Amino acid sequence: MSLKQEIETWVAALASYDNNEFDVALKVFDQISDTSKILFNCGVIHATLGEHEKAVDCYQRAVRLDQYLAVAYFQQGVSNFLMGDFEEALANFNDTLLYLRGNNNIDYEQLGLKFKLYSCEVLFNRGLCYIYLQQREAGLQDLSFAAKEKVVPDHDVIDEAIREEADVCHPLQTVLCS
Numbered sequence: 001m002s003l004k005q006e007i008e009t010w011v012a013a014l015a016s017y018d019n020n021e022f023d024v025a026l027k028v029f030d031q032i033s034d035t036s037k038i039l040f041n042c043g044v045i046h047a048t049l050g051e052h053e054k055a056v057d058c059y060q061r062a063v064r065l066d067q068y069l070a071v072a073y074f075q076q077g078v079s080n081f082l083m084g085d086f087e088e089a090l091a092n093f094n095d096t097l098l099y100l101r102g103n104n105n106i107d108y109e110q111l112g113l114k115f116k117l118y119s120c121e122v123l124f125n126r127g128l129c130y131i132y133l134q135q136r137e138a139g140l141q142d143l144s145f146a147a148k149e150k151v152v153p154d155h156d157v158i159d160e161a162i163r164e165e166a167d168v169c170h171p172l173q174t175v176l177c178s
Contacts, residue, residue: 006032013041022049036066037113043075047173052079070099070106071117077125078173086132089171093126104149120149124158125171 001009013028022045029038029045043058059076063069077092097119100106105118127142146158157172 001032010038017041017045034061034065036062036069036072037111039065040069040072040075040113043072043079047075047079047082052083055079056083068099070096071108071113071115073099074117074122074125075173077129078171081125081129081132081171086129090126090129090133093122093129096122097126105151118149118151118155120146120151120155120158121172123149124161128161128171 009028009032013025013032016022016025016028026042026045029042032038039058039062043055043062046052046055046058056076056079059072059079062072063076066072073092073095077089077096080086080089080092096117100117100119100122103119105116108115108117123142123146127139127146130136130139130142132139140162143158143162146155147162150156150158154172
């Protein structure tokens with residue numbers, strides 16, 4: 001497939017996703033050679049459909065192609081969390097922090113993905129894992145660290161979680177990257 005055809009196919013897949021035609025988007029993405037971005041997007045679509053095992057498989061394949069794709073570790077952690085595998089999710093969020101390499105955020109726009117991953121989101125999710133693993137003190141400490149690194153208004157959920165001691169919280173997650 002030529003680069004032009006690949007880009008047109010990519011745009012068609014994103015349009016299908018935007019129209020909530022998730023199965024169509026997956027079929028269109030399958031026409032493009034496997035890259036970390038495509039596998040990441042397929043993972044997001046599977047997660048959107050509640051197919052977290054398939055999502056995890058896509059994220060794992062994505063990081064095999066690009067071990068520095070922190071957002072794929074992050075989303076893998078979200079899917080593992082939602083499947084109740086808090087230990088694996090914790091490991092995924094630790095990997096995410098490792099590949100953030102001390103940065104407050106990674107802007108994936110330079111890779112063609114309109115998304116920023118913030119360290120506070122990773123710390124928040126890791127804190128939830130600790131809490132669900134009955135390590136409340138470590139979890140609340142991560143939530144406290146996350147609160148200090150908030151950047152955008154969506155991060156105010158971190159303060160709410162601290163007030164409620166994360167009793168009914170769900171992990172933060174990304175959206176499909178265009």
